[in-house]
Amino acid sequence: MGEAGAARSGPNDPRDPRGLRAHAPLLDAWLSHAERSPHPFTIPGHKQRTDLVGAIVRDDVPLYGGLDEVRLSGGLLEQAQARAAGLWGADVCRFSVGGSTHGNQALALAVGQPGDRVVVQRTLHRSMLLGLVLAGLEPVWVAPELDARWGMPCGLAPDALAAALGDAPDAKAVFVTDPSYVGTVGRLGELADVAHARGIPLVVDAAWAAHFGWHPDLPPHALAQGADALVTSAHKTLPAWSQAALVLARTERIDPARLDAAFEATHTTSPAGAILASTDAAVALLERDGVTLLGGLLDLVAEARRALAAVEGVVVLEGPRVDPAKLVVLLAGTGADGVLVERGLIAAGLPVEMADRDTVVALVTLADDRTSVGRLVAMLTDLIERHRAEPRSTVPAASWSVVPVQGCSPREAFFATRERVPLRDAIGRTSTELVAPYPPGVPVLAPGEVVTEQVIAALESARAAGVRIAYAADPDLMTLDVVNGPAVAGPGDAGSR
Structure with missing residues (x-):
């Protein structure tokens, strides 16, 4: 970035109110593109003409032929990634425009060969499970502890x-x-020690933890606790565009060339420059103002927790093994139905990240203030009182409590000849489908798993409660796709816990 670019930035620049372009080469390139107003003869085809399909295309600038030359001779992306790697203490950093989904799948492709076994926490996101399908890895499932x-x-x-x-x-x-x-936090340092004693890497899906390690009252990030790689979403807890994510790795136990090849194999060849620039800007914001901004966020969440905990029957998740920036409200003690509460919040213009019968998860970020959080707390309190009923026991969601029975590998099931059968006729058969209540997108049933009575009951219960059942071939979940043949226990069966 030249001196002219730095001079243009400042608190009076509405496009860069915090003066971040001086610290973020991709952000500076994005802003400079608008200042030049070029008429490119490259993709994307809209060429930012808002008279064709509207303002939706105004800010869409590509990396190739936009932020940088088509040959990437400016090296801006490499500069930004190298800087982020240094900040996280990583040897490698890659910016993804495919979200943590892309990062998880790239890491699955980077660590083994088809047929290799890997130990996997069963509450993984669907993206990692499909990464196992792509890589042909055989999971050995391990269930998390439940509080x-x-x-x-x-x-x-x-x-x-x-x-x-x-x-x-x-x-x-x-x-x-x-x-x-x-927002519950595990013991990554101890897990890293266990994995490293075997000479193998610990890979962490830290999609919800881009802010970890940037304030003394937050948990350290995964690499600081000994992990070998982490994936995190800049668009979840930081102010970046949707689909913005980072893959960060140390290379003692992960081959950097293999990781680079895996990343490129699953990434688009036309990355959106605006997403990359927003990642760069979010990293620069953390580096410069993270402690101050995150301190304010933690205060807001603490105030909201205190106010909601004062409501009779409400429990908020908090404590040493909970992200202090996460606002999770448990409703069983109030008798209120979280799905009905969510509908009221949506009607009030306050949609939340997730709700099921017993739980409401509200994502409070650096973009919030006392006004927005206060409005959420007031409306949530009102809706809880409006729907208050007889208190009930807390029942763990199926996403956290499923006990998988492995029939064959995820990859084998994914590519198997399949047949569609009525839902209850699928019991005892091997699923070719991934089915998950969404959010959170954690599979209750995965390709290669035997369909059990417990799984069917859990899915039917979630559907009856108004929770969206995602990814199933039959959106009404009246049928299920299964392997065309009986369930046969495979090597993964012995490793399921």
């Missing part, structure tokens, strides 16, 4: 991981999700 008070996952127990690796001494990697969708 009986909340019915929520609390991360993988180191002893459970050690036992799984004892049963699968040939495993090539360990995949975990931390923090969970509801």
Whole structure:
């Protein structure tokens, strides 16, 4: 970036109010593109003409022939990625425009060969499971600990991981999700020690933890706790565009050339420059103002927790193993139905990240202030009172409590000849489908797993409660696709815990 670009930036520039372009080469290139007003003879075909399809295309600038030359001779993306790698203490950083989904699948392709076994926390996001399909890896499932008070996952127990690796001494990697969708935090340092004692990498889906490590009251990020790689979404807890994500890795146990090849194999060849620039800007914001901004966010969430905890019957998730920036409200003690509460919030213009019968998850970020959070708390309190009923026991959601029975590998099931059968006739058969309540997108049933009575009951219960059942071939879940043949227990069956 030249001196002219730095001079243009400042608190009075409405396009860069915090003066970040001086610290973020991709952001500077995006802003400079608008200042030049070129008429490119490159993709995208809209050429930012808003008179054709409207303002939706105004800010869409490509990386190739937009932020940088088609040959990438400016090296702007490499500069931005190298800077982020240094900030996270990584050897490698890649910016993705495909979200954490892309990062998870790239890492699955990077750690083994088809047929290799890997130990996987069962509450993984669907993207990692489909990464196993792409890579042909055989999962050895391990269930997370469940907190009986909340019915929520609390991360993988180191002893459970050690036992799984004892049963699968040939495993090539360990995949975990931390923090969970509801903000509970595990013991990554201990898990890293267990994995490293076997000489294999610990890979962490940290999609909800882009802010970790940037304030003393937040947990350290996964690499700082000893993990070998992490994937995180800049668009979830940071102010970046949708689909913005980072893949960060250390290369002692992960081959950087293999990771680079895997990343490119699953990435678009036409990355959106605006998404990349927003990632760069979000990283620059963290580096410069993260402690101050995150401190304010933590104060807001703490105030909201106190106010909601004062409502009779309400429980908020908090404590040393919970992300202090996450606002998760448990409703069982109020008798209120979270799905009905969510409908009221949507009607009030306050949609939340997730709601099921017992839980409401509201994502509070750096973009919030006391006015927005205060409005949420007031409306949530009012709706809880409006729908208050007889208190009930907390029941762990199917996403956290499913016990998988492996019939064959995910890849084998995905490519198998399939037949569609009525839902209850699928019991005892091997699923070719991935079915998950969404959010959080954690599979209750995955390709290669035997359909059990427990799984069917869980899906029917979630559907009856008004939860969206996602990814099934039959959106009404009256039928299910199964392998054209009886269920046969495979090697993964012995490794399921």
